[in-house]
Amino acid sequence: MPRIHGMYSVLMSIGHTLLGLLESGPRHGYDLKRAFDETFGHDRPLHYGQVYSTMSRLLKNGLVEVDGIEAGGGPERKRYAITDAGITDVEQWLATPQKPEEYLQSALYTKVVLALLTHRDAADILDTQRSEHLRSMRILTDRKRKGDLADQLICDHALFHLEADLRWLELTAARLDKLREAVAR
Amino acid sequence: MNPRHWARDLAMGARFAVTGGREGWVRMTLTAVGVGLGVALLLLCTAMPNVIASRNKVEDARYANVYSQTVPPKADDTLLIAVADTTWHDDDIRGRIVEPEGRRAPLPPGVDRFPGKGEMVVSPALKDLLDSDDAKLLRERLPYRITGTIGESGLIGSHELAYYAGASGLKLSVTFPVTRLTEYGKPDAPPEETDPVLLLMVMVVIVVLLTPVAVFIAAAVRFGGERRDRRLAALRLVGSDRGMTRRIAAGEALAGALLGLAVGTGFFLLGRQKLGTGELLGVSVWPSYLDPAPALAALVAVAVPVAAVLVTLLAMRGVVVEPLGVVRAARQRRRRLWWRLLPPLAGLGMLYPMLGQGHENGDFNQYLVIGGVLMLLIGITALLPWAVEAVVVRLGKGPLSWQLAVRRLQLSSGTAARMVNGIAVAVAGAIALQMLFTGTQNRYTESTGMDPDRVQMQVEFSSPKPPSGIERAFTGTKGVRAAAVLARAEYGDSRRDPKSNSDLTVGSCAALRELAALPSCKDGDVFIKRTRSGYSDPSNAAEIALAKPGRQLYIDPSYDGEDRGLEVPWTVPANLRQVNARKDSLQEYASLLVTPAALPAKAAPAVFSDGVYLRLDPSVPDSREYVRNVAARMDPLAQAFGWSATQENAKYTSIRTGLFVGSAFVLALIGASLLVSQLEQLRERRKLLSALVAFGTRRRTLSLSVLWQTALPVGLGLVLATGVGVVLGTVLLKMTRIPVAMDWASVLTMTGVGAAVVGVVTLLSLPPLLRMMRPSGLRTE
Amino acid sequence: MTTSPPGRLLTAQDLRKTYAHTHALDGAEFSIHPGEVVAVMGPSGSGKSTLLHCLAGILPPDSGSITYNGREMTTMSDAQRSALRRSEFGFVFQFGQLVPELTCVENVALPLRLNGTSRKEAERAALGWMERLEVDDLKGKRPGEVSGGQGQRVAVARALVTGPRVLFADEPTGALDSYNGERVMELLTDAARSTNAAVVLVTHETRVAAYSDREIVVRDGRSQDMERAI
Known part of the structure; x- marks a missing residue:
């Protein structure tokens, strides 16, 4: 399960996300952190420091500007607004397709082949894995039902990936005999 | 419209018809068998002229004229x-x-x-x-x-x-x-003039029998319509336009009709052998008689495929085949009444000019009669869908089975009406004919003046016989309760060439009581009737004067130039009594009634009888056969016949028989078609039926809903048929100038027969329904 | 997982069923507790639908025993099993289950009317369930006039209207896209949980199976409880 959230944090570009949040109007740094956490953060909220360093990078690149500063100073008191260049940057980022992830190597595949090579029961491995996957899916489904739209979106993404794994498991289970022959050769 | 496109699309449709896989073949077979049955019946009709001609030819060829006035002399060739x-x-x-x-x-x-x-x-x-x-x-x-x-x-x-x-x-x-x-054959006689009313009946019978067949063929072409529509939708998906789709549908119908023609010809040839070796209602023919008239057969061969195409195009008119499915325009558009009233009104209009024409005022116009009757009957098929729709829309409340049926009918009242059309047309025609027959019955049924309660059988010998032997023979016959032998003898007032002469009737007291009211009677009594029949002056005074008691008369006097008679002298006894003749006397000619003991024994050889009247014992089943055997033993040429109060005109009877034979065929045909479309509908809904059973629907509920679904349109159809039938019957009777009298019993019988056919069909479709409701229907194929 | 089982509601032991030549079921086992959702999975032709049909009393197995609420179902007459299906079970199939000529509310009311409820009352109850499944605005429409997802929700409403103790769903989302499929599954399982009805869910989609509490896999007519396999 941690795998899922880690994956999302890594894949996410915090800079572009914050820029996108600013498109609806100028915000304080603190507001930005709250908005991010609500929509994308879930289990891992942003640190203030992370917001501060990202915003100063964006300021330097001319993608945002300071809209106003409230009394008291400090980075969280600054109000940021997006610039035209910033809007263009978000557009470009959104328009660039993500590189599809290809799982050409996986531990599961290795396990199956190893089991076959060592004449262990690969079907057992597959069944165990299947149950584990389905258990994850059940938890995600449950969470999806209780959560808001954002929860649904993120859980669905995970569910579809798990489903893909499961399909592979099913196919492999169906092909085990052929696989056994191939490995034995 | 480009004829090449037509040909291409029709051919494509025909190919679809035969290459539709297993489903396609089932549908094709149904259509072919349906059309085939209709075609076989039509071919049978086209053979009828030949049957009549052939039978007449044989009748003629073997006819021996026993009543000929001129008899050739005995020769080597006689x-x-x-x-x-x-x-x-x-x-x-x-x-x-x-x-x-x-x-x-x-x-x-x-x-x-x-x-x-x-x-x-x-x-x-x-x-x-x-x-x-x-x-x-x-x-x-x-x-x-x-x-x-x-x-x-x-x-x-x-x-x-x-x-x-x-x-x-x-x-x-x-x-x-x-x-x-020296040779057989009928003497040439001027052709009989056919009574125009009988001719009218023949025409009506033919129309009434053939219209349901036509309706049936039209329905058969549409067998499997729903599945076909789905395939057409698939064709639209790959780019055929509406015109093409219609032509392809017509092509399929054409293929079905052509195959049906072939199958029908086969059925006809088989049926020809069967009919040639069997008999129906006492009528049998030879296979060779059943040769269709070439012109009529050609008409069938052309009309059936053309009708198939036309019917399909007409049916497609209300259907819009879209690429993703079939939209029945009929659902959006309520059926309108006005144009549906046109055919029956036109029919009435064609018959109207002939009202009151009667049978003295020349022939009826054949075209108007056939056209008018046809339009009235076809009118039913136009009115019925409207009627079903109009009624079903207003129905609602009721048990679940009723609800299922009504909703189904609301959604597709056309299909339901189509199923019932044939039977409604047949019943309407039958009711009209029945009215015509009942109305004209009196005209074509003569009273024989015989009372079958008094005498059940009469035997006439080919030559006179002595009465004593007759009485002995029949009194002992099994199944005979009483035999009344009435004999006759001639008497005159002198031995030779009497100036006055007459016949006397000899019989037992019982036999004489059949002629006159006798106050008392014992053997030896003599009576004379006060009146005589057959004369303009009924007074029997002359004979009463001749046969005065005590007068000397002679039995069997001789005449100049003939064989000598017995010339037995007989004195009229003193106890001669005058009696009143019975109005329902068995015999009329002799007024002097004599019991055997009143005649001298010598006179016995001069007493002869022509036959005997018999009262039978109804509890002996073969009594009539015993009588016939005794009669044949005594005289092979004797005629024994039963008494009946009335006698029908032979032609009238044969028209009637023809109607019954035809009706039997037509009803069987319609029943078959109903069954087929019923099964087809059930098959369409197999999956749904299984699902309904899965969540616990009682089979009774589903069976009942199927029954309602048939019974409702059938009931409406029969009501409409009764209405049209009564109108048509009334018009026909008015045409023949016969007072209109409703014969409700026969109307009920006809509708009852129609309803019975539907009942049988529903019963027959129950086993497949129950089989289809088995849960295995849920399995995906 | 969500319910602590007080006892088994429906169990089957050693079910065998043979069609013409194939063994559709070859010693299958099954059990379900009240309120439990059990997914029956397996490749096509593995016998999962046959298992469902046997469990629901639609098909009698060739041998084996099925106990519902302590009663042996295999020895019941057809009429008894029909009555059981009417009053205790509900059904949702992939398609072809709504009577096309009845309106949606009439379709939902159908099982109640089969049990002898008056038309008015049946349709009132039906409307209540249609509201829960968010299809009450379709009440006057005929099945041909509603979308697949809506039709399936109508079917779910119909399956639940009698308050069944077991709901049998055979590929209930098979003809739907993922969005409508998920929606139907959510509503179905929510409604079943709220009435403590057990759900036997035959599906080949794991995402649909994820709505279950437990999973059984049927392979070659034999069943395998995946929880116990761990």
Whole structure:
């Protein structure tokens, strides 16, 4: 399960996300952190420091500007607004397709082949894995039902990936005999 | 419209029809069998003129005119022939007794050698009958040895009962049913003029029988319509336009119709053999008689495919085939009444000018009659869908089965109406005809003046016989309660060439009581009737004066130039009483009634009887056969016949028989078509039925809903049919100037028969329904 | 997982069923507790639908025993099993289950009317369930006039209207896209949980199976409880 959230944090570009949040109007740094956490953060909220360093990078690149500063100073008191260049940057980022992830190597595949090579029961491995996957899916489904739209979106993404794994498991289970022959050769 | 496109699309449709996989073949087979049945029936009709002509030809070829005024002299080529018809239960047996008088005597058609004395040649059917176990009495009646069979050329049907028996010593006589001839054949007679009312009936019968067949063929072409529509939708998806789609549909119908023609021809040829070897309602023919008239057969061959295409195009009119499915325009658009009223109104309009024409005022216009009746009947098929829709829309409340049925009908009232069309048309026609028949019955049924309660059978001998032997023979016969033998003798007022002469009737007291009201009677009494019949002056004063008590009369006086009579003197007894004749006297001619003991014994040889009146014991089933046997033993040429109060005109009867035979065929056909479309509908809904059963629907509920679904449109159809039938019957009766009287019993019978057909069909479709409701229907194929 | 089982509601032991030549079921086992959702999975032709049909009393197995609420179902007459299906079970199929000529509310009311409820009352109850499944605005429409997802929700409403103790769903989302499929599954399982009805869910989609509490896999007519396999 941690795998899922880690994956999302890594894949996410915090800079572009914050820029996108600013498109609806100028915000304080603190507001930005709250908005991010609500929509994308879930289990891992942003640190203030992370917001501060990202915003100063964006300021330097001319993608945002300071809209106003409230009394008291400090980075969280600054109000940021997006610039035209910033809007263009978000557009470009959104328009660039993500590189599809290809799982050409996986531990599961290795396990199956190893089991076959060592004449262990690969079907057992597959069944165990299947149950584990389905258990994850059940938890995600449950969470999806209780959560808001954002929860649904993120859980669905995970569910579809798990489903893909499961399909592979099913196919492999169906092909085990052929696989056994191939490995034995 | 480009004819090449037409040809191409029709051909494509035809190809779809035969390459539709298993489903396609099932549908195709249904259509072909349906159309085939209709075509076979039509071909049978086209053969009818030939059947009548062939039968007439045979009748003519074997006709021996026993009533001929001129009898040829005995020669090498003459034949004596006598009529010896008899009856076995309800079947008439044509019998002739023949005696060739020379080597060149003419052989009857179908007979290759004359039977010798005591021998006979018989028709195959009679041979089978005589060989059967229960024909013992008939074998006794026809005690001749069978030496051959009569060939096809001498019989009017394969099941005709006929024989030629050989004899010697036949006596030619004017009163005898014996004649001498040199050749067979009917004397040329001017063609009989057919009563225009009878002709009207024939026309109506033909229209009434053929219209349901046409309706049936139209329905058969649409078998499997729903599945076909789905395929057409698939064709639209790959780019065929609406016109093409229609033409392809027409092509499929055309293929079905053509295959149906082939199948129908096959059915007809099979049926021809079957009909040629079987019989229906006492009518049988030979297969060779059932040759369709070429022109009519050609008409069938052209009309059926053309009608198939037209019907399809007409049906597609209300259907919009879209690429993703079929939209029935009928659902959006409520059926309108006005144009549906046009055909029946047009029909009435065609018949109207002939109202009150009667049968004296010349022939009815055939085209108007046929057209008018046809339009009225076709009008039913136009009105019924509207009526079903109009009624069903207003229905609602009721148990679940009712709800299911009503909703289904609301969604597709057209299909339901189509199913019922045939039966409604048939019933309407039958009701109209029944009214016509009932109305005209009196005209074509004559009263015979016979009272079957008094006498059940009468035997007439070919030559007079002494009464004592007759009475003995019949009184002892099984099943005879009483035999009244009435004999006659001639008397005059002198031995030779009497100035006054008359007949007297001799009979027992019981027999004489059948002629007059006798106050008391014992053997030896003599009576004279106060009135005489057959004269303009009913007073019997002259004979009463002649037969005065105490007067000397002579029985069997002699006449100049003839054989000498017995000339037995007889004194009129003093106890002669005048009595009143019975209005329902059995015999009329002699007024002097004499019991046997009142005559001198010497007079007995001068007393003769022509026959006997019999009262039968109804508890003896074969009493009539016993009587016929006794009569035949005494006189092979005797005629024994039962009494009935009325007698129908023979042509009238044969039209009626024709109607019954035809109706039997048509109803069977319609029943078959109903069954097929019912099963098809069920098959369409197989999955749904299984699902309904899965969540616990009782089979009874589903069966009931199927019943309602049929019963509702059928009920409406029958109501409409009754209405149209009564109107048509009334118009026909008005045309023939016969007072309109409703025969509700027969109307009910006709609708009852229609309803019974539907009931049978529903029963027959129940087993498949129950089978379809099995949960295995849930399995995906 | 969500319910602590007080006892088994429906169990089957050693079910065998043979069609013409194939062994559709070859010793299958099954059990379900009240309120439990059990997914029956397996490749096509593995016998999962046959198992469902046997469990629901639609098909009698060739041998084996099925106990519902302590009663042996295999020895019941057809009429008894029909009555059981009417009053205790509910059904949702992939398609072809709504009567096309009845309106949606009439379709939902159908099982109640089969049990003899008056039309008015049946349709009132039906409307209540249609509201829960968010299809009450379709009440006057005929099945041909509604979308697949809506039709399936109508079917779910119909399956639940009698308050069944077991709901049998055979590929209930098979003809739907993922969005409508998920929606139907959510509503179905929510409704079943709220009435403590057990759900036997035959599906080949794991995402649909994820709505279950437990999973059984049927392979070659034999069943395998995946929880116990761990």
